[in-house]
Amino acid sequence: MALQFGFTAGDSILITGAASGIGRATALAAARQGLNVAAWDLQAEPLDTLVEEVRELGVLAHAEVADVSEQEAVLEAMAATVRALGPIRMLHNNAGPPSSLPLDFSEGLRISVTSMQMVTEAWIPHRPDAESAMVLTSSVAGNLIGTDNSWYSASKAALVGYVRHLAAYRSAEFRSNALGPGMTLTPRIATFADSEIGQQVLERIPLRRMASPEDIANAALFLLSPSAAYINGVFLPVDGGWGVTQ
Numbered sequence: 082m083a084l085q086f087g088f089t090a091g092d093s094i095l096i097t098g099a100a101s102g103i104g105r106a107t108a109l110a111a112a113r114q115g116l117n118v119a120a121w122d123l124q125a126e127p128l129d130t131l132v133e134e135v136r137e138l139g140v141l142a143h144a145e146v147a148d149v150s151e152q153e154a155v156l157e158a159m160a161a162t163v164r165a166l167g168p169i170r171m172l173h174n175n176a177g178p179p180s181s182l183p184l185d186f187s188e189g190l191r192i193s194v195t196s197m198q199m200v201t202e203a204w205i206p207h208r209p210d211a212e213s214a215m216v217l218t219s220s221v222a223g224n225l226i227g228t229d230n231s232w233y234s235a236s237k238a239a240l241v242g243y244v245r246h247l248a249a250y251r252s253a254e255f256r257s258n259a260l261g262p263g264m265t266l267t268p269r270i271a272t273f274a275d276s277e278i279g280q281q282v283l284e285r286i287p288l289r290r291m292a293s294p295e296d297i298a299n300a301a302l303f304l305l306s307p308s309a310a311y312i313n314g315v316f317l318p319v320d321g322g323w324g325v326t327q
Contacts, residue, residue, distance in 0.1 A: 084299060086306030090115030092209075093141075093166045094305070097200060098150050098176030100127040102267030103218060106294035107173050107301050108135055114302065117141040119169060121176065124150060141166060149176045149197040151171045159203040168192040168209035171305045174200055174217035180233040189232025194239045205254060213255040216304045217244060218297075221261045223323035224316060227273070241316045248314025256313045263320025265292040288321035 094111045098104040099120035105127075107116050120135070120142065122128045126170045128144045135142040142166040147158035162169065174197045178184065184192065197217050204215070219241050222236030240259060247257035264282060283289065300319045303309055318324050 085301075086303055086308045088097050088114045088116055088302075088306055091117065093117040093119060093121040094168045094171040094173065095121070095162060095166065095169045095204065096173040096175055097121045097220075100124040100131060103262065103265065103294045103297045103301075104173070105131055106298035107175065107289075109297065110139070110298045110302055112138040112140045112142070115140060116171070117143075119145070119166055121147045121149065121158055121162075123144045125310050126127040143184065149200050150192045154201050155196075155199050159200075159207065160204055163207045169204060169207050170213045171208055172201065172204045172213075172215040173301055173305065174215060175301075177218065178198075180222070180228065180230045182191045184232050186232045186235070190236050190239065191265045193232070193236035194243065197240060198243065198272045205251075208255060211254055212307075212310075214257070214305045214309075215247070215255055216258050216260060216301050218301075219244075219259045219261050219316065221318055221320045221324050224261055225318060225320070226327055244316070245314050252313055256309075258309075258312060258315045258317065260297060260301055260304070261318040261320065261324075262292060262297045263318065265294060265297055267294055282323075285326045286321045286323045287326065290321065292319060292321060 094116045096104050096108050098110045100122035108120050117140050118135045125146045132142040132144045145158040147154045177193045220237040222228045225239035228234050244257045244259040
């Protein structure tokens, strides 16, 4: 049985980075809540597969192949999404580069942080009312745990600062919160848990396992839902207790 968070069936959610991992899990969980789903990603084929699965759950779905780091692509995708589904009450700002990419520091910040700011600003005019909400995917990295990747840690911390700004100054329009996933079993790190360092990290997680994408998706939907109507500006670690062991 799906968790029930009090959503209104027929409302719409936009999820970036929806073709796999956390985004995919959020899209399917949202559809089970009766929400129409707009799914954006760079990967066309898995995005099409996701949309088919969402529609099989009895809701509307719309896909856009879009690079969220490019403003023109974001604006075009948003316009097409609104034409297809109407006003978008909820935004899961999830797309971002993996920490394994050897990005220049400033480019890492642009792709990770500026992209989410552009998506948010493009979404704001298309909300139905002030009962809207945005959640973005940050990380325990840079917020609770230091890593050896400078651009990744800095960008994930910057995203939480952005959420706090929105919560303080844009709350008359929508609520804003941030997720802090720890180690999550997505295709990006599917082999990491089997490595020596992966096993060392797992030993420090009190729950002794990585999160599933569904663990993160459920937290995202809760923060977006009417059940979290008085939660604003929060950074929510979803890490099995990893942060408290540091």
